[in-house]
Amino acid sequence: xxxxxxxxxxxxxxxxxxxxxxxxxxxxxxxxxxxxxxxxxxxxxxxxxxxxxxxxxxxxxxxxxxxxxxxxxxxxxxxxxxxxxxxxxxxxxxxxxxxxxxxxxxxxxxxxxxxxxxxxxxxxxxxxxxxxxxxxxxxxxxxxxxxxxxxxxxxxxxxxxxxxxxxxxxxxxxxxxxxxxxxxxxxxxxxxxxxxxxxxxxxxxxxxxxxxxxxxxxxxxxxxxxxxxxxxxxxxxxxxxxxxxxxxxxxxxxxxxxxxxxxxxxxxxxxxxxxxxxxxxxxxxxxxxxxxxxxxxxxxxxxxxxxxxxxxxxxxxxxxxxxxxxxxxxxxxxxxxxxxxxxxxxxxxxxxxxxxxxxxxxxxxxxxxxxxxxxxxxxxxxxxxxxxxxxxxxxxxxxxxxx
Amino acid sequence: xxxxxxxxxxxxxxxxxxxxxxxxxxxxxxxxxxxxxxxxxxxxxxxxxxxxxxxxxxxxxxxxxxxxxxxxxxxxxxxxxxxxxxxxxxxxxxxxxxxxxxxxxxxxxxxxxxxxxxxxxxxxxxxxxxxxxxxxxxxxxxxxxxxxxxxxxxxxxxxxxxxxxxxxxxxxxxxxxxxxxxxxxxxxxxxxxxxxxxxxxxxxxxxxxxxxxxxxxxxxxxxxxxxxxxxxxxxxxxxxxxxxxxxxxxxxxxxxxxxxxxxxxxxxxxxxxxxxxxxxxxxxxxxxxxxxxxxxxxxxxxxxxxxxxxxxxxxxxxxxxxxxxxxxxxxxxxxxxxxxxxxxxxxxxxxxxxxxxxxxxxxxxxxxxxxxxxxxxxxxxxxxxxxxxxxxxxxxxxxxxxx
Numbered sequence: 001x002x003x004x005x006x007x008x009x010x011x012x013x014x015x016x017x018x019x020x021x022x023x024x025x026x027x028x029x030x031x032x033x034x035x036x037x038x039x040x041x042x043x044x045x046x047x048x049x050x051x052x053x054x055x056x057x058x059x060x061x062x063x064x065x066x067x068x069x070x071x072x073x074x075x076x077x078x079x080x081x082x083x084x085x086x087x088x089x090x091x092x093x094x095x096x097x098x099x100x101x102x103x104x105x106x107x108x109x110x111x112x113x114x115x116x117x118x119x120x121x122x123x124x125x126x127x128x129x130x131x132x133x134x135x136x137x138x139x140x141x142x143x144x145x146x147x148x149x150x151x152x153x154x155x156x157x158x159x160x161x162x163x164x165x166x167x168x169x170x171x172x173x174x175x176x177x178x179x180x181x182x183x184x185x186x187x188x189x190x191x192x193x194x195x196x197x198x199x200x201x202x203x204x205x206x207x208x209x210x211x212x213x214x215x216x217x218x219x220x221x222x223x224x225x226x227x228x229x230x231x232x233x234x235x236x237x238x239x240x241x242x243x244x245x246x247x248x249x250x251x252x253x254x255x256x257x258x259x260x261x262x263x264x265x266x267x268x269x270x271x272x273x274x275x276x277x278x279x280x281x282x283x284x285x286x287x288x289x290x291x292x293x294x295x296x297x298x299x300x301x302x303x304x305x306x307x308x309x310x311x312x313x314x315x316x317x318x319x320x321x322x323x324x325x326x327x328x329x330x331x332x333x334x335x336x337x338x339x340x341x342x343x344x345x346x347x348x349x350x351x352x353x354x355x356x357x358x359x360x361x362x363x364x365x366x367x368x369x370x371x372x373x374x375x376x377x378x379x380x381x382x383x384x385x386x387x388x389x390x391x392x393x394x395x396x397x398x399x400x401x402x403x
Numbered sequence: 404x405x406x407x408x409x410x411x412x413x414x415x416x417x418x419x420x421x422x423x424x425x426x427x428x429x430x431x432x433x434x435x436x437x438x439x440x441x442x443x444x445x446x447x448x449x450x451x452x453x454x455x456x457x458x459x460x461x462x463x464x465x466x467x468x469x470x471x472x473x474x475x476x477x478x479x480x481x482x483x484x485x486x487x488x489x490x491x492x493x494x495x496x497x498x499x500x501x502x503x504x505x506x507x508x509x510x511x512x513x514x515x516x517x518x519x520x521x522x523x524x525x526x527x528x529x530x531x532x533x534x535x536x537x538x539x540x541x542x543x544x545x546x547x548x549x550x551x552x553x554x555x556x557x558x559x560x561x562x563x564x565x566x567x568x569x570x571x572x573x574x575x576x577x578x579x580x581x582x583x584x585x586x587x588x589x590x591x592x593x594x595x596x597x598x599x600x601x602x603x604x605x606x607x608x609x610x611x612x613x614x615x616x617x618x619x620x621x622x623x624x625x626x627x628x629x630x631x632x633x634x635x636x637x638x639x640x641x642x643x644x645x646x647x648x649x650x651x652x653x654x655x656x657x658x659x660x661x662x663x664x665x666x667x668x669x670x671x672x673x674x675x676x677x678x679x680x681x682x683x684x685x686x687x688x689x690x691x692x693x694x695x696x697x698x699x700x701x702x703x704x705x706x707x708x709x710x711x712x713x714x715x716x717x718x719x720x721x722x723x724x725x726x727x728x729x730x731x732x733x734x735x736x737x738x739x740x741x742x743x744x745x746x747x748x749x750x751x752x753x754x755x756x757x758x759x760x761x762x763x764x765x766x767x768x769x770x771x772x773x774x775x776x777x778x779x780x781x782x783x784x785x786x787x788x789x790x791x792x793x794x795x796x797x798x799x800x801x802x803x804x805x806x
Contacts, residue, residue: 087754351490
């Protein structure tokens with residue numbers, strides 16, 4: 001059950017220069033379009049960020065090498081099997097799928113970026129993927145973003161899309177993206193998986209630096225269970241068929257803001273669809289000495305199973321929030337710490353807030369979307385992390401998954 | 404439902420010089436002996452370690468000041484209310500209870516160490532505690548360890564005791580201790596709460612250094628939910644009525660080993676009684692460059708909700724273990740990593756182990772006690788952490804607690 005506004009955009013803008021094809025490759029399930037191919041036209045720039053998990057999956061290892069050497073022409077994505085913890089054999093299988101697609105498309109193997117998501121520790125059925133390529137290529141179209149959003153899902157219950165149009169000086173720029181993820185979500189550099197494309201023309205170095213900044217404000221600020229995936233990847237494509245956007249462009253900030261809205265929407269949709277989630281929680285920390293310590297405090301609260309079960313129960317057991325703040329590793333003066341749930345102040349100067357009543361606490365905890373505001377009283381830095389509660393269904397989904 | 408051997412010792416050795424009294428103070432519940440007083444005879448040494456949570460509770464703040472100045476004569480412990488996140492008022496209430504006990508016992512307020520456990524963020528009903536003191540003092544006896552073990556429980560389902568006798572050169576030394584804790588358990592310096600006493604005579608400085616080393620091998624190596632409590636305290640009393648134990652004693656190691664057995668037993672009893680626990684998991688990491696990185700890897704695995712739910716489900720979804728190893732923050736060469744569940748090798752050189760079958764994995768995952776052995780292939784350091792699985796009941800207990 002996803003939380004709050006999970007609507008797909010009324011208009012999903014195609015991105016000129018990006019075609020998508022999907023097919024059923026039967027990687028794990030009998031009846032799902034589980035294979036997705038992106039075709040990127042010449043002239044595009046492509047940036048990617050990948051997981052910092054040391055057990056990064058075979059496709060991530062291959063992707064890093066390929067994107068270092070060439071501009072990608074195709075993205076090859078399967079769900080149902082993560083091809084992670086599969087050793088040298090996993091890399092060979094990932095390369096075999098890339099090689100097959102390269103041959104069919106008449107490009108070099110290094111032009112192919114592979115992505116996998118699903119169960120860890122099982123051999124990738126690469127033959128099934130190779131067998132599905134012709135059908136996926138025959139399906140290529142600029143209008144298949146929704147199919148692709150479905151195609152990359154695992155335990156997701158909703159497809160995740162965001163799309164924006166910005167008109168700058170008479171030129172229309174379009175941005176469309178998809179993401180997936182519902183468990184093993186505490187991205188570190190990027191989530192598993194996000195794909196965003198725009199028809200703006202953006203220089204490769206700028207595109208990469210924008211992507212890092214964008215993921216740090218979006219995919220790198222969400223957590224469901226604190227488990228950083230082996231397969232996290234976020235890819236940003238700029239096809240360049242509309243006008244050029246550079247940092248010196250007078251409307252750069254306007255364009256960047258639209259891009260950031262798409263990234264934050266795609267990231268928060270993952271939280272709204274978090275495994276077993278019944279509440280969407282924004283943890284906002286202010287008054288830190290620097291952003292890092294604000295993030296440390298926000299993540300401590302967002303990861304605490306006790307805080308998450310209290311949100312699930314709508315129990316204003318807010319002492320659990322303070323306990324998590326206290327073990328975040330930041331040296332605190334308790335008497336300078338304030339905490340509020342939405343507009344309800346619960347803790348002032350480290351103790352119970354004047355005027356706080358259990359009734360007011362209960363009322364706010366029942367809301368499906370709650371902002372926890374923690375003021376540290378140490379400085380001017382702020383940071384925000386998005387998370388969900390921990391419910392019976394999280395345990396159920398993860399105890400049942402695979403079987 | 405606690406896991407495995409949770410028996411109380413056949414003989415609970417009284418410790419000469421330590422008397423315990425309990426009573427019903429009605430702090431939170433209608434019919435529980437929720438107030439415990441320890442009386443420590445003159446001549447004892449007492450050491451304590453306390454939580455590193457920055458939101459350490461009022462009694463912890465008071466305890467630190469008191470033990471710095473005097474040798475304690477009394478420990479005053481209540482369950483039902485943690486007196487944490489209660490600001491300056493909480494400290495006043497803790498002091499009021501110490502002051503009342505000091506007056507009744509004819510000692511200085513600084514001779515009293517206060518301890519509280521229970522709900523965070525509510526005002527301590529200090530008047531109820533003060534009203535219960537006469538009854539607790541009238542109950543003082545050397546034989547009340549079991550009552551005390553019951554008296555300090557919160558969501559614990561079993562009392563936790565360990566007791567040992569060691570005979571060294573014709574002298575009998577006794578060690579008896581109790582602990583509590585079932586949720587908010589990832590102690591950092593000590594758990595909430597452990598009390599251990601021995602009749603050995605041990606110098607104050609040695610006692611403190613022994614306590615730090617003992618807690619690091621026991622209470623500081625257990626985790627249930629990763630939540631470090633605001634109230635963690637472990638106290639070690641040496642009454643000195645038996646012979647003296649010093650580092651130069653030829654049988655020091657023998658005595659220390661007995662003490663360590665008591666500490667590890669008290670700590671692992673907490674995990675066996677972990678909220679909702681159905682399995683007792685030992686995470687043993689070998690081949691690290693130093694102990695710290697072994698602990699980081701062990702805790703990443705022990706805290707991963709995905710790993711914990713897989714244990715609950717008896718699902719050999721061991722890729723989740725590797726994913727947690729990968730995000731522990733230790734730089735790894737995947738091809739040097741091996742993982743086994745008990746005697747079953749599941750991962751060799753970062754990929755699937757030769758000869759591993761799902762059937763063997765399923766068989767081992769069904770056991771109530773499992774050792775995960777992770778070899779990092781980086782050096783000679785090792786460390787071990789004890790944890791439990793994550794079940795529906797963990798969510799249920801923590802969604803219902805308080806209400």
